[in-house]
Amino acid sequence: EAQVTQNPRYLITVTGKKLTVTCSQNMNHEYMSWYRQDPGLGLRQIYYSMNVEVTDKGDVPEGYKVSRKEKRNFPLILESPSPNQTSLYFCASSPGTSGYTFGSGTRLTVV
Amino acid sequence: QKEVEQNSGPLSVPEGAIASLNCTYSDRGSQSFFWYRQYSGKSPELIMFIYSNGDKEDGRFTAQLNKASQYVSLLIRDSQPSDSATYLCAVKGPGGFKTIFGAGTRLFVKA
Numbered sequence: 210e211a212q213v214t215q216n217p218r219y220l221i222t223v224t225g226k227k228l229t230v231t232c233s234q235n236m237n238h239e240y241m242s243w244y245r246q247d248p249g250l251g252l253r254q255i256y257y258s259m260n261v262e263v264t265d266k267g268d269v270p271e272g273y274k275v276s277r278k279e280k281r282n283f284p285l286i287l288e289s290p291s292p293n294q295t296s297l298y299f300c301a302s303s304p305g306t307s308g309y310t311f312g313s314g315t316r317l318t319v320v
Numbered sequence: 321q322k323e324v325e326q327n328s329g330p331l332s333v334p335e336g337a338i339a340s341l342n343c344t345y346s347d348r349g350s351q352s353f354f355w356y357r358q359y360s361g362k363s364p365e366l367i368m369f370i371y372s373n374g375d376k377e378d379g380r381f382t383a384q385l386n387k388a389s390q391y392v393s394l395l396i397r398d399s400q401p402s403d404s405a406t407y408l409c410a411v412k413g414p415g416g417f418k419t420i421f422g423a424g425t426r427l428f429v430k431a
Contacts, residue, residue, distance in 0.1 A: 242419070251423035252364070252408065259417055267418065299363055308354040308366040308410070309419065 211236045215300050215312035222290055222319055230285045230315050232300030238310075240303040241283040242267070243275065245296040246314075252299070258283055290319040323347060324411050326422035334430050339396040341425050343409030346390065352412035353385055353392045357405045358424065364408055368394060399429045 213234045222228055234241065242257040244267075254267030258277040272294055274286040283302075287294060295318050301309035323346045333339045341355075352371050356364035370376045370383040370392065382395040392411075396403055409422040 240417070244421075249423065252410075252421040254418060254420070257417060257419075265417065268420070306352075308356070308369050309364075311363040311365070314363050 211310070213300055213302050213310050213312035215298075215315050218313060218315060220315060220317050222317070224291055224319055225289050228287050228290060228317075230287075230298060230300075230317070232283045232285065232312060233281050234283075234302040234310070235281065236302060236304070236310065237280065238302035238304050239280070240305050240309075241277065242301050242303075242309065243273070243283070243285045244299045244301065245269065246299060247296050255285070255298075290317075292319050295319050323420050324409055324422040326407075326409050326425045328423060328425060330426040330428050332428045332430060333399050335399060335401060337399050337429075339399045339403065339427055339429070341394040341396075341407050341409075341427065343392045343394075343411075343422055344390055345392070345409075345411045345420075347411070347413055348387075348390065349414030350390075350411045351414060353383070354410040354412070354419070355381075355383060355392075355394045356408040356410060356421075357403075358408060359405045396427075399427075401429050401431045403427060404429050 243255040244252040256275040258264040298315045300312040303309045355368040358364040368383040376383045380397045384393045406424040408424045
C-alpha cells in the first residue's frame with residue numbers, strides 16, 4: 210500500500226529534550242515536506258526537500274532541523290523543544306507535479 | 321495580506337445542494353492549485369488539482385481557476401453529509417517547490 214508513515218503518533222516531552230519524528234514514504238517520491246497545523250493558522254510549511262541532500266526552509270523553520278540522506282526518509286528533529294512547538298505535525302510526499310500524500314500526523318505536546 | 325485566503329466558514333448547505341468553496345492567492349507567479357479535504361482528526365487528502373484557467377471536473381467535484389483574478393474555487397454537486405469536512409486550498413509557488421495552504425473552510429452538509 211502506498212503510504213507515508215510517521216512515528217510516533219503521539220508524543221509528550223519536556224522542554225529542552227531533543228526529539229526526532231520519523232517519516233518514511235514507499236512511493237519513490239522526490240519531494241517531501243513537513244508541516245505543522247495549529248488552530249486558526251492552518252498548515253504551515255516547516256521544511257521541504259526536493260531530493261536527497263537537497264532541503265530548504267519553509268515559512269516556520271526556527272527550532273527545527275531536517276535531513277534527507279535517503280530518498281524514502283525525511284526525519285524532523287527538534288534539538289531543544291519549547292512549549293510553542295506544541296502542535297500537530299504532518300509529513301507529506303509528492304512526485305512533484307501533483308499534490309501531496311500526507312502521513313497520519315504526530316501530535317506533539319511540549320511541557 | 322495572507323498568501324492564500326479562504327473564508328473560514330462554517331458553510332452550511334442542505335443535502336443535495338451545490339457547495340461552493342472559494343480561495344484567493346497573492347502570488348501571480350503561482351503555478352499549481354490544489355484542493356484537499358480534511359476530516360476532523362485525520363490528515364488532509366488530495367481531491368483535486370488544476371493548472372490551467374477554466375474548469376476541471378472529477379465526479380461531483382469541479383475546480384475552477386481564474387489566474388487573472390487570482391481566484392480558485394471548488395464546487396461540490398449533490399452534497400452529501402459525508403462531504404462535511406474542512407476543505408483546504410493550496411497553491412504551489414513559482415519555483416514549484418513551496419506549497420502554501422489556506423486556513424481552510426469548514427463545510428457542513430445537513431441531512
